[in-house]
Amino acid sequence: MKLAVPELLYTHPTVFAVGKDYQIMVPVKRDTLMSVKCGDEEYFDDSNGIMRSKCMIHRFNLPQAVLDEAKEYTLCCRPIIDRKPYFPETEDLQTFTYAFCPLEKTQDIRIAHLSDTHGLVEPPVARALLDGKPDILLLNGDIADHSGNEENMLVLFRLASAVAEGGVPCVFSRGNHDLRGALAERLEQYTPNANGNSYYTFRIGCVWGVVLDCGEDKVDEHEEYGHTVCCHAFRKRETAFLEQVIADAAQEYAADGVKYRLVVSHVPFTRHNRPPFDIEFDIFDRWVSLLREHVKPQLMLCGHVHKNVLYLPLGENDAHGQQWPVVVASVPKKDEAYFSGAHITLNADSATVEIKDNADNLLDTWVLKL
Ligand SMILES: [Fe+2]
Incomplete structure (x- = not known):
């Protein structure tokens, strides 16, 4: 059965292999703060500590070993209401969990x-x-x-x-x-x-x-x-x-x-x-x-x-x-x-x-x- 794409996203995320990492990339329809939780870690799409929201495609770099072991990851999204300099407003947190199949066979x-x-x-x-x-x-x-x-x-x-x-x-x-x-x-x-x-x-x-x-x-x-x-x-x-x-x-x-x-x-x-x-x-x-x-x-x-x-x-x-x-x-x-x-x-x-x-x-x- 096809997995429904969440309303906030253009598509499901994609897990790309690059070097010894995975790059999880997610296109979104609206300005959104986003992180990925995997294993015990949280990975952010940020610019020197500032979470990005003005982008159509978010990207997260994860060591392959972390996702290969966890076999799942969770997108954590907070759509922006008003990113004002003080007390910016966001919508409630939305989370989407995806199962992942690492290649384990030879x-x-x-x-x-x-x-x-x-x-x-x-x-x-x-x-x-x-x-x-x-x-x-x-x-x-x-x-x-x-x-x-x-x-x-x-x-x-x-x-x-x-x-x-x-x-x-x-x-x-x-x-x-x-x-x-x-x-x-x-x-x-x-x-x-x-x-x-x-x-x-x-x-x-x-x-x-x-x-x-x-x-x-x-x-x-x-x-x-x-x-x-x-x-x-x-x-x-x-x-x-x-x-x-x-x-x-x-x-x-x-x-x-x-x-x-x-x-x-x-x-x-x-x-x-x-x-x-x-x-x-x-x-x-x-x-x-x-x-x-x-x-x-x-x-x-x-x-x-x-x-x-x-x-x-x-x-x-x-x-x-x-x-x-x-x-x-x-x-x-x-x-x-x-x-x-x-x-x-x-x-x-x-x-x-x-x-x-x-x-x-x-x-x-x-x-x-x-
Ligand atoms: Fe071609």
Whole structure:
């Protein structure tokens, strides 16, 4: 049975995995003070000790161990009546408790992968829930068509809310269309990130992953962007980040308990594209070689091309010598309310990828050795 969304909230909260923390994010309809109680602790959405209320989306950072043990958290909300300098007035406290399912198993891990939803909600949600609630929900970019208005910024939360209902760990990765529009420069206020960076590592139980962000898909000077992007410099910073992840291997992909190593990227940068998308050969070559030599990922999950395809090592789409399969999945068709995409089941030394559409038609199955 679907969990009803409280009137005060646009959607259920979403629990994003970032680094070794969870970021619980909640979009609200009205100015509201908010905290989260979990275990014996209370976590506040504050600015240097001042509780925030002038924001559409609240965020709480919790150590994963706290929520994994408690298996539930409670949102504590006080809507603002008048935030005057003295004796501000608020409505009565409203609390909403959510159950949470930490990933505790090491096999039969079911990942729902949605990318390129481009504003669609019901078809991708239907696809993601075909086989019941997944263990992990991965939202891999181009979630809305652009970041030009707040309604588009809510699409991520509408998808995650309907699939995860606040109880399943989620991962977000930015797509190239997310970089466009007036709110794109403030995307970090609306999406999970690591100290403002859209590239980061995450841990969900025995699954470790790195989210890499290619930014835009053409050169910065392309007229479509009108001087608004500087992704080349951004990608160079990301190379330094990847080198630092490798320097910290013992706390990252080589840490105790890591069984699966994933790369998540909206753009499949392992492939070299036709013009005008044939950018950054050297940077992407460096990323692939760092991953190949050090991280040794077992699987990479991508979207961007609006096809459900598999790019294998040494295949025609392997431009840089990748040594892992790249699952490229998600086909949206807005006019037909159609969406097809991948479910990935991790099982010890194999991954089974099922491509289905929202009407439960099985389009493809790939069994990959990890
Ligand atoms: Fe797309």
